[in-house]
Amino acid sequence: MSTTTVETSAATTGQSTAQADPGEARRRGERSRPASFASHGILIVASLIAFFPVAWLIYLSLGPDKDDYLHPGGIWAKMSFANYSFVLQHTEFFDWLKSSLIVSLGTTVIGVLIAATTGYAVSRMRFPGYRKFMWVLLVTQMFPVAVLMVPMYQILSDLQLIDSYLGLVLVYCSTAVPYCAWLLKGYFDTIPFEIDEAGRVDGLTPFGTFARLILPLARPGLAVAAFYSFLTAFGEVAFASTFMLSDTKYTFAVGLQTFVSEHDAQRNLMAATAVLIAIPVSAFFYLVQKNLVTGLTAGGTKG
């Protein structure tokens, strides 16, 4: 058996974008024609399931009336971008954009800056209390929202930080900082120790080694930590819904909920806003996903 089988079977299933390398003769992974059909069949069904809810949201966002989601057939005839222009012109969309960006970027910057040295320290040095410290870092990341929410609410009220960007950034930092430290430790572990040793031989202090040698090498790791903190802060619902009170300071996760209240459900506008949020975020995600995935599993996959 050789490539021919695979090529024909793939050709019959057709329309998928070509990416296989036809010249390569493979011995493993070669499959009979029915098996290949089955693989494609399952993957197509799975892709449809993955794709449909998002596609449906986009489709509904084109229907101009708020009850159009009940009569999806009718949307086809009267499709328009009216919802989009309404959302952009007459809602707080740009306020929400601003708050989302301030909060997410604030969290990202603080998280990565603070966590970097710690990630290096726990990657390279063993000090008394090391295991306890790592355990604290791990446990902090699995705090359920419920643990910190009540006390944080009380503390931030005392400090008059409820309904302020700073308050929310501080809350997010409680998870972002330990998380970034973990992630960066994983990345620093992949940088050979010999580099540190070379630096030390040449007379650099540990700080010097870190700042001049390791940090520049760790840029991809820093980027992953940054992306991940950003995406997490951007998508956080619980704290944002509770701590942000004025509607111009809502993040997207909160703002989107305001379209559906007990009295009124402007689902068409909600769908349009959802699409407007989803497009840049998913574009961003797709741009970085390769790094994101390797970064997340870096600790896990190296044996």
Next chain:
Amino acid sequence: MTVAIDRATGKRHGDRAPRPGLGQRLKHSYQKNWYAYAMITPVAVVLGVLVLYPLVYGLYLTLTDANSLNTARTIGVNHIDATYKFIGLDNYKDILFGPTAYDRFWSHFIWTIVWTALCVALHYTIGLGLALLLNQKLRGRTFYRLVLILPWAVPTFVTVFGWRFMLADGGIVNLALDALHLPSPDWLEDTFWQRFAAIMVNTWCGVPFMMISLLGGLQSIDASLYEAAEMDGATAWQRFRYVTLPGLRSVSSTVVLLGIIWTFNQFAVIFLLFGNTAPDAQILVTWAYYLGFGQQPRDFAQSAAYGILLLAILIVFTSFYRRWLNRNEQQLAI
């Protein structure tokens, strides 16, 4: 909620402990540790201020009867001082054993366990299945991969609303079921179907992460192992059972732990899918949120007590999980 786990720690222990004379060792360790402590200070300070202090404060609140009527608050220009009082462990006693404790805590507890187990099992099996399919040389593999991670790429709070439209009374799902002459359940009203819908939506959201992580694990398995197995006449099933699964073990133990923690703490899906309309479909996390912020008066003390209980459950679970992994001689997560 995010967690990352690394497995390099355990390994490096052996080669990092030189044992010269005592004096030299102390001096050496002092130099080394001075730097280490200086470097972890920023995180230690942040954690102390942002995590430890609120945690201790929250622990104290659980020993009181604080709610939104007796805590310190400012109405207009008047500042009202806190009047809640210390009541010891009564909150915990009430939650765990008080009257109607079953309805308030244990029913949610059982549902949370069922929810976590089912969701993680579904995430893992579906993710593994898709990862195996994607690990073949297949036309359009990249395309499938990109489409399949879509649920991860779009923020959860957006997709949950998409699902809410689809599952609503008269939404597309029920239209389709009607067209097929199948019964169309009240997804967002009936308790059983609410739970069903929650698991379905969460599965949809969570599979891509598992799939991608496991795919990474699959790709790191040495191909010569398969060759050797094939030489020895192993069937496809045997290759899967004795090469693939052991090869995935370290990735699996990590992602399963992550999946359990994330699912246990999953707030957005249930909160956004039902709001406050579905008391019986609330898992402990969303239920604690409801007690503390979704009702009037807000019951801060009980909500915080739920939080502490949740954290205790997770810590106990994680410790056992680690111990269990250790016993099976796996390279440990941390």
